[in-house]
Amino acid sequence: MSKSNGTKAKTGRRPAKAAAAPVRADGGPGGSQVSLGRLGDFVGFRLRRVQNHLSRHFATATAAEGLRSGLFSSLALIEANPGISQIALSREVGQDKSVAVAIVDDLEKLGWAERRRSTTDRRRHALYVTAAGQAKLDALFAVVDETESAVLHQLSPGEKQLLSELLDRMYAAIAGGES
Amino acid sequence: MSKSNGTKAKTGRRPAKAAAAPVRADGGPGGSQVSLGRLGDFVGFRLRRVQNHLSRHFATATAAEGLRSGLFSSLALIEANPGISQIALSREVGQDKSVAVAIVDDLEKLGWAERRRSTTDRRRHALYVTAAGQAKLDALFAVVDETESAVLHQLSPGEKQLLSELLDRMYAAIAGGES
Protein backbone atom coordinates (compact mmCIF):
# COMPACT_ATOMS: atom_id res chain seq x y z
CA MET A 1 0.00 0.00 0.00
CA SER A 2 2.06 2.84 -1.21
CA LYS A 3 1.33 5.91 0.77
CA SER A 4 -0.05 7.95 -2.02
CA ASN A 5 -1.77 10.71 -0.25
CA GLY A 6 -1.78 12.91 -3.19
CA THR A 7 0.37 15.93 -3.22
CA LYS A 8 2.50 16.18 -0.19
CA ALA A 9 4.66 19.19 -0.22
CA LYS A 10 6.64 18.26 2.78
CA THR A 11 8.64 21.25 3.69
CA GLY A 12 6.64 23.85 1.96
CA ARG A 13 3.27 25.33 2.59
CA ARG A 14 0.42 23.66 0.91
CA PRO A 15 -2.10 25.61 -1.08
CA ALA A 16 -4.87 25.37 1.39
CA LYS A 17 -7.91 26.47 -0.41
CA ALA A 18 -6.93 26.67 -4.01
CA ALA A 19 -7.51 23.08 -4.92
CA ALA A 20 -10.96 21.72 -4.36
CA ALA A 21 -9.46 18.80 -2.56
CA PRO A 22 -11.37 15.58 -2.17
CA VAL A 23 -12.85 16.79 1.04
CA ARG A 24 -16.28 15.31 0.84
CA ALA A 25 -15.89 14.40 4.50
CA ASP A 26 -19.59 14.14 4.68
CA GLY A 27 -21.76 11.78 6.54
CA GLY A 28 -21.65 8.59 4.61
CA PRO A 29 -20.33 5.85 6.86
CA GLY A 30 -19.59 3.90 3.75
CA GLY A 31 -17.33 6.34 2.06
CA SER A 32 -15.58 8.88 4.18
CA GLN A 33 -12.78 10.18 2.06
CA VAL A 34 -10.75 12.20 4.45
CA SER A 35 -7.18 12.62 3.41
CA LEU A 36 -4.43 11.93 5.89
CA GLY A 37 -2.02 14.37 4.37
CA ARG A 38 1.40 14.40 5.93
CA LEU A 39 0.10 12.32 8.78
CA GLY A 40 0.10 9.39 6.42
CA ASP A 41 3.85 9.58 6.12
CA PHE A 42 4.41 8.39 9.64
CA VAL A 43 4.43 4.98 11.16
CA GLY A 44 3.37 6.26 14.55
CA PHE A 45 0.04 7.31 13.14
CA ARG A 46 -0.61 3.89 11.71
CA LEU A 47 0.52 2.29 14.92
CA ARG A 48 -1.91 4.34 16.93
CA ARG A 49 -4.83 3.67 14.67
CA VAL A 50 -4.48 -0.07 14.92
CA GLN A 51 -3.63 -0.10 18.58
CA ASN A 52 -6.56 2.16 19.34
CA HIS A 53 -8.89 -0.29 17.76
CA LEU A 54 -7.41 -3.26 19.56
CA SER A 55 -7.65 -1.66 22.98
CA ARG A 56 -11.17 -0.41 22.37
CA HIS A 57 -12.28 -3.77 21.15
CA PHE A 58 -10.83 -5.43 24.21
CA ALA A 59 -12.49 -2.88 26.48
CA THR A 60 -15.83 -3.44 24.81
CA ALA A 61 -15.53 -7.20 24.94
CA THR A 62 -14.74 -7.11 28.64
CA ALA A 63 -17.06 -4.27 29.54
CA ALA A 64 -19.25 -6.60 31.56
CA GLU A 65 -16.35 -7.29 33.89
CA GLY A 66 -15.83 -3.64 34.59
CA LEU A 67 -12.08 -3.96 34.38
CA ARG A 68 -10.06 -0.87 34.93
CA SER A 69 -7.38 0.02 32.43
CA GLY A 70 -4.12 -1.74 33.06
CA LEU A 71 -5.66 -4.39 35.22
CA PHE A 72 -5.30 -7.15 32.70
CA SER A 73 -1.69 -6.53 31.83
CA SER A 74 -0.81 -6.15 35.49
CA LEU A 75 -2.41 -9.47 36.30
CA ALA A 76 -0.59 -11.09 33.43
CA LEU A 77 2.71 -9.69 34.65
CA ILE A 78 2.10 -10.95 38.16
CA GLU A 79 1.38 -14.37 36.73
CA ALA A 80 4.60 -14.31 34.77
CA ASN A 81 6.60 -13.02 37.76
CA PRO A 82 5.27 -14.52 40.98
CA GLY A 83 6.31 -12.47 43.96
CA ILE A 84 6.96 -9.33 41.97
CA SER A 85 6.83 -6.06 43.91
CA GLN A 86 4.39 -3.29 43.18
CA ILE A 87 7.12 -0.92 42.20
CA ALA A 88 8.61 -3.34 39.71
CA LEU A 89 5.14 -3.85 38.34
CA SER A 90 4.55 -0.15 37.92
CA ARG A 91 7.89 0.23 36.17
CA GLU A 92 7.10 -2.52 33.72
CA VAL A 93 3.70 -1.09 32.88
CA GLY A 94 5.16 2.40 32.67
CA GLN A 95 2.93 3.97 35.27
CA ASP A 96 3.38 5.57 38.63
CA LYS A 97 3.55 3.35 41.66
CA SER A 98 0.37 4.91 43.04
CA VAL A 99 -1.45 3.50 40.05
CA ALA A 100 -0.13 0.05 40.86
CA VAL A 101 -1.55 0.39 44.35
CA ALA A 102 -5.02 1.08 42.98
CA ILE A 103 -4.80 -1.76 40.51
CA VAL A 104 -3.65 -4.27 43.10
CA ASP A 105 -6.38 -3.04 45.41
CA ASP A 106 -8.88 -3.94 42.73
CA LEU A 107 -7.24 -7.26 42.03
CA GLU A 108 -7.49 -8.20 45.68
CA LYS A 109 -11.10 -7.12 45.90
CA LEU A 110 -11.84 -9.30 42.90
CA GLY A 111 -9.96 -12.16 44.49
CA TRP A 112 -7.67 -12.48 41.51
CA ALA A 113 -4.38 -11.63 43.19
CA GLU A 114 -3.01 -11.22 46.68
CA ARG A 115 -0.35 -9.32 48.55
CA ARG A 116 2.01 -11.14 50.85
CA ARG A 117 4.50 -9.24 52.94
CA SER A 118 7.98 -10.05 51.76
CA THR A 119 10.04 -12.02 54.26
CA THR A 120 13.34 -10.65 53.09
CA ASP A 121 12.36 -7.00 52.76
CA ARG A 122 9.46 -6.07 54.95
CA ARG A 123 8.77 -2.92 53.00
CA ARG A 124 7.70 -4.95 50.04
CA HIS A 125 4.53 -6.67 49.10
CA ALA A 126 5.07 -9.79 47.03
CA LEU A 127 2.26 -10.27 44.55
CA TYR A 128 0.70 -13.56 43.52
CA VAL A 129 -2.15 -14.60 41.27
CA THR A 130 -4.86 -16.69 42.91
CA ALA A 131 -6.53 -19.72 41.36
CA ALA A 132 -9.52 -17.57 40.49
CA GLY A 133 -7.16 -15.07 38.94
CA GLN A 134 -5.58 -17.77 36.82
CA ALA A 135 -8.97 -18.82 35.51
CA LYS A 136 -9.89 -15.24 34.73
CA LEU A 137 -6.59 -14.69 33.03
CA ASP A 138 -7.26 -17.63 30.75
CA ALA A 139 -10.56 -16.10 29.76
CA LEU A 140 -9.06 -12.68 29.21
CA PHE A 141 -6.24 -14.02 27.11
CA ALA A 142 -8.84 -15.77 25.02
CA VAL A 143 -10.48 -12.41 24.40
CA VAL A 144 -7.18 -10.86 23.43
CA ASP A 145 -6.48 -13.72 21.11
CA GLU A 146 -9.82 -13.35 19.46
CA THR A 147 -9.43 -9.60 19.18
CA GLU A 148 -6.10 -9.91 17.47
CA SER A 149 -7.17 -12.69 15.18
CA ALA A 150 -9.89 -10.52 13.71
CA VAL A 151 -7.25 -8.03 12.66
CA LEU A 152 -4.39 -10.35 11.88
CA HIS A 153 -6.13 -13.10 10.00
CA GLN A 154 -5.34 -11.46 6.70
CA LEU A 155 -1.63 -11.62 7.36
CA SER A 156 0.24 -14.77 6.57
CA PRO A 157 2.12 -16.49 9.40
CA GLY A 158 5.33 -15.27 7.91
CA GLU A 159 4.08 -11.72 7.84
CA LYS A 160 2.92 -11.89 11.44
CA GLN A 161 6.31 -13.14 12.40
CA LEU A 162 7.95 -10.35 10.47
CA LEU A 163 5.70 -7.74 12.04
CA SER A 164 6.62 -8.89 15.53
CA GLU A 165 10.24 -8.88 14.63
CA LEU A 166 10.14 -5.36 13.28
CA LEU A 167 8.29 -4.11 16.34
CA ASP A 168 10.83 -5.79 18.57
CA ARG A 169 13.66 -4.16 16.72
CA MET A 170 11.98 -0.81 17.19
CA TYR A 171 11.47 -1.45 20.86
CA ALA A 172 15.06 -2.52 21.25
CA ALA A 173 16.10 0.85 19.91
CA ILE A 174 13.98 2.45 22.60
CA ALA A 175 15.12 0.24 25.41
CA GLY A 176 18.74 0.28 24.49
CA GLY A 177 19.24 3.91 23.91
CA GLU A 178 18.12 7.20 25.16
CA SER A 179 14.51 8.08 25.77
CA MET B 1 1.59 13.17 32.11
CA SER B 2 3.63 16.05 33.29
CA LYS B 3 2.01 19.15 32.08
CA SER B 4 5.18 21.14 32.26
CA ASN B 5 3.69 24.55 32.69
CA GLY B 6 1.30 23.47 35.34
CA THR B 7 3.27 24.42 38.37
CA LYS B 8 0.57 23.36 40.65
CA ALA B 9 2.23 24.61 43.79
CA LYS B 10 -0.01 23.16 46.38
CA THR B 11 1.01 22.90 49.93
CA GLY B 12 4.55 24.12 49.70
CA ARG B 13 7.65 22.26 50.68
CA ARG B 14 9.69 20.97 47.89
CA PRO B 15 12.62 18.75 48.79
CA ALA B 16 14.67 20.40 46.10
CA LYS B 17 16.79 17.37 45.66
CA ALA B 18 16.84 15.02 42.75
CA ALA B 19 17.13 11.30 43.00
CA ALA B 20 20.56 9.83 42.58
CA ALA B 21 19.72 8.09 39.35
CA PRO B 22 19.35 4.44 40.14
CA VAL B 23 21.83 2.86 37.86
CA ARG B 24 19.48 0.95 35.65
CA ALA B 25 16.79 -1.60 36.22
CA ASP B 26 14.02 0.78 35.44
CA GLY B 27 14.47 3.10 32.56
CA GLY B 28 15.70 0.42 30.28
CA PRO B 29 13.37 -2.45 29.61
CA GLY B 30 16.25 -3.93 27.76
CA GLY B 31 17.88 -5.25 30.86
CA SER B 32 14.78 -5.87 32.86
CA GLN B 33 14.58 -9.24 34.49
CA VAL B 34 10.82 -9.07 34.45
CA SER B 35 9.28 -11.75 32.30
CA LEU B 36 6.45 -10.91 29.94
CA GLY B 37 4.90 -14.33 30.09
CA ARG B 38 1.95 -14.87 27.82
CA LEU B 39 1.79 -11.15 27.15
CA GLY B 40 4.78 -11.58 24.90
CA ASP B 41 2.77 -13.73 22.53
CA PHE B 42 0.65 -10.89 21.25
CA VAL B 43 1.21 -8.26 18.65
CA GLY B 44 -1.04 -5.79 20.43
CA PHE B 45 1.32 -5.72 23.34
CA ARG B 46 4.26 -4.95 21.10
CA LEU B 47 2.25 -2.33 19.32
CA ARG B 48 1.37 -0.60 22.55
CA ARG B 49 4.91 -0.62 23.86
CA VAL B 50 6.28 1.14 20.83
CA GLN B 51 3.38 3.49 20.42
CA ASN B 52 3.50 4.42 24.08
CA HIS B 53 7.06 5.49 23.72
CA LEU B 54 6.44 7.48 20.59
CA SER B 55 3.53 9.42 22.06
CA ARG B 56 5.35 10.10 25.31
CA HIS B 57 8.41 11.24 23.49
CA PHE B 58 6.36 13.59 21.38
CA ALA B 59 4.55 14.92 24.45
CA THR B 60 7.83 15.54 26.22
CA ALA B 61 9.41 17.21 23.21
CA THR B 62 6.45 19.55 22.83
CA ALA B 63 5.78 20.08 26.52
CA ALA B 64 6.82 23.69 26.26
CA GLU B 65 3.96 24.34 23.86
CA GLY B 66 1.40 22.98 26.26
CA LEU B 67 -0.44 21.20 23.50
CA ARG B 68 -3.48 19.26 24.44
CA SER B 69 -3.78 15.68 23.29
CA GLY B 70 -5.14 15.33 19.80
CA LEU B 71 -4.40 18.89 18.86
CA PHE B 72 -1.56 18.09 16.56
CA SER B 73 -3.31 15.36 14.61
CA SER B 74 -6.43 17.49 14.32
CA LEU B 75 -4.45 20.37 12.93
CA ALA B 76 -2.75 18.06 10.48
CA LEU B 77 -6.11 16.72 9.32
CA ILE B 78 -7.48 20.20 8.82
CA GLU B 79 -4.43 21.02 6.76
CA ALA B 80 -4.97 17.96 4.62
CA ASN B 81 -8.69 18.59 4.27
CA PRO B 82 -9.35 22.31 4.04
CA GLY B 83 -12.93 23.10 4.89
CA ILE B 84 -13.50 19.89 6.79
CA SER B 85 -16.33 19.94 9.31
CA GLN B 86 -15.86 19.37 12.99
CA ILE B 87 -17.91 16.24 12.98
CA ALA B 88 -15.88 14.71 10.17
CA LEU B 89 -12.78 15.62 12.09
CA SER B 90 -14.02 13.94 15.22
CA ARG B 91 -14.89 10.82 13.27
CA GLU B 92 -11.45 10.63 11.75
CA VAL B 93 -9.72 11.02 15.07
CA GLY B 94 -12.12 8.60 16.68
CA GLN B 95 -13.38 10.95 19.35
CA ASP B 96 -16.67 12.52 20.26
CA LYS B 97 -17.69 15.72 18.51
CA SER B 98 -17.56 17.60 21.80
CA VAL B 99 -13.86 16.89 21.94
CA ALA B 100 -13.43 18.37 18.50
CA VAL B 101 -15.12 21.53 19.71
CA ALA B 102 -12.62 21.90 22.54
CA ILE B 103 -9.69 21.23 20.27
CA VAL B 104 -10.82 23.71 17.64
CA ASP B 105 -11.44 26.24 20.40
CA ASP B 106 -7.82 25.86 21.39
CA LEU B 107 -6.64 26.03 17.80
CA GLU B 108 -8.48 29.29 17.31
CA LYS B 109 -7.15 30.75 20.52
CA LEU B 110 -3.67 29.84 19.39
CA GLY B 111 -4.36 31.39 16.01
CA TRP B 112 -3.49 28.18 14.22
CA ALA B 113 -6.85 27.43 12.68
CA GLU B 114 -10.15 29.18 12.08
CA ARG B 115 -13.81 28.41 11.70
CA ARG B 116 -15.77 29.76 8.79
CA ARG B 117 -19.50 29.25 8.55
CA SER B 118 -20.26 27.00 5.61
CA THR B 119 -22.10 28.73 2.80
CA THR B 120 -23.87 25.63 1.62
CA ASP B 121 -24.91 24.26 4.99
CA ARG B 122 -25.20 26.91 7.63
CA ARG B 123 -25.06 24.38 10.42
CA ARG B 124 -21.49 23.62 9.60
CA HIS B 125 -18.22 25.22 10.41
CA ALA B 126 -15.61 24.79 7.74
CA LEU B 127 -12.14 24.56 9.23
CA TYR B 128 -8.96 26.04 7.84
CA VAL B 129 -5.38 26.25 8.94
CA THR B 130 -3.91 29.74 9.22
CA ALA B 131 -0.46 30.75 8.10
CA ALA B 132 0.71 30.61 11.69
CA GLY B 133 -0.79 27.16 11.98
CA GLN B 134 1.08 26.06 8.88
CA ALA B 135 4.33 27.22 10.37
CA LYS B 136 3.61 25.48 13.64
CA LEU B 137 2.64 22.35 11.83
CA ASP B 138 5.96 22.29 10.06
CA ALA B 139 7.73 22.49 13.39
CA LEU B 140 5.58 19.81 14.93
CA PHE B 141 6.03 17.48 12.00
CA ALA B 142 9.75 17.97 12.38
CA VAL B 143 9.44 16.77 15.96
CA VAL B 144 7.45 13.73 14.91
CA ASP B 145 9.96 12.98 12.22
CA GLU B 146 12.79 13.18 14.68
CA THR B 147 10.94 11.06 17.20
CA GLU B 148 10.29 8.35 14.69
CA SER B 149 13.72 8.42 13.22
CA ALA B 150 15.22 7.57 16.57
CA VAL B 151 13.19 4.40 16.60
CA LEU B 152 13.13 3.56 12.91
CA HIS B 153 16.66 4.26 11.92
CA GLN B 154 17.57 0.64 12.34
CA LEU B 155 15.01 -0.48 9.80
CA SER B 156 15.86 -0.41 6.14
CA PRO B 157 13.69 1.67 3.84
CA GLY B 158 12.18 -1.52 2.51
CA GLU B 159 11.35 -2.68 5.99
CA LYS B 160 9.73 0.61 6.87
CA GLN B 161 7.65 0.37 3.76
CA LEU B 162 6.69 -3.17 4.62
CA LEU B 163 5.78 -2.22 8.15
CA SER B 164 3.48 0.52 6.91
CA GLU B 165 1.92 -1.86 4.48
CA LEU B 166 1.24 -4.49 7.09
CA LEU B 167 -0.29 -1.93 9.43
CA ASP B 168 -2.46 -0.64 6.63
CA ARG B 169 -3.69 -4.13 5.88
CA MET B 170 -4.57 -4.55 9.52
CA TYR B 171 -6.37 -1.25 9.56
CA ALA B 172 -8.25 -2.13 6.40
CA ALA B 173 -9.57 -5.20 8.19
CA ILE B 174 -10.84 -2.92 10.92
CA ALA B 175 -12.33 -0.28 8.71
CA GLY B 176 -13.77 -2.92 6.46
CA GLY B 177 -16.57 -3.53 8.84
CA GLU B 178 -15.68 -6.22 11.32
CA SER B 179 -15.44 -4.49 14.62
Added chain:
DNA sequence: TATTGTTATACTCTATAACTATA
Protein backbone atom coordinates in the same frame (compact mmCIF):
# COMPACT_ATOMS: atom_id res chain seq x y z
C1' DT C 1 19.12 8.70 53.58
C1' DA C 2 16.77 5.94 50.26
C1' DT C 3 13.05 2.92 49.00
C1' DT C 4 8.25 0.64 49.18
C1' DG C 5 3.86 1.25 49.74
C1' DT C 6 0.09 4.31 50.71
C1' DT C 7 -3.14 8.18 50.58
C1' DA C 8 -4.90 12.57 49.02
C1' DT C 9 -5.28 15.52 45.42
C1' DA C 10 -5.33 17.89 40.99
C1' DC C 11 -5.44 17.86 36.34
C1' DT C 12 -6.34 15.89 31.85
C1' DC C 13 -9.04 13.26 28.77
C1' DT C 14 -13.29 11.68 27.07
C1' DA C 15 -18.09 10.39 26.58
C1' DT C 16 -22.96 11.44 27.57
C1' DA C 17 -26.78 14.25 27.53
C1' DA C 18 -29.30 18.22 26.72
C1' DC C 19 -29.78 22.13 24.01
C1' DT C 20 -29.75 25.52 19.48
C1' DA C 21 -29.93 26.36 14.89
C1' DT C 22 -30.24 24.74 10.90
C1' DA C 23 -31.62 21.20 7.31
Added chain:
DNA sequence: TATAGTTATAGAGTATAACAATA
Protein backbone atom coordinates in the same frame (compact mmCIF):
# COMPACT_ATOMS: atom_id res chain seq x y z
C1' DT D 1 -36.93 14.36 12.17
C1' DA D 2 -32.15 14.42 11.63
C1' DT D 3 -27.66 16.68 11.77
C1' DA D 4 -23.73 20.17 13.25
C1' DG D 5 -22.24 22.48 16.77
C1' DT D 6 -22.16 23.81 21.63
C1' DT D 7 -22.14 23.49 26.63
C1' DA D 8 -22.18 21.31 31.10
C1' DT D 9 -20.91 17.56 33.55
C1' DA D 10 -19.36 13.17 35.32
C1' DG D 11 -16.20 9.54 35.42
C1' DA D 12 -11.96 7.40 34.34
C1' DG D 13 -6.96 7.69 34.15
C1' DT D 14 -2.71 9.32 35.80
C1' DA D 15 0.97 12.02 37.94
C1' DT D 16 2.58 14.62 42.01
C1' DA D 17 3.45 15.30 46.66
C1' DA D 18 3.70 14.05 51.28
C1' DC D 19 3.99 10.52 54.67
C1' DA D 20 4.99 5.95 57.48
C1' DA D 21 7.48 1.87 57.79
C1' DT D 22 11.54 -0.27 56.71
C1' DA D 23 16.10 -0.69 54.79
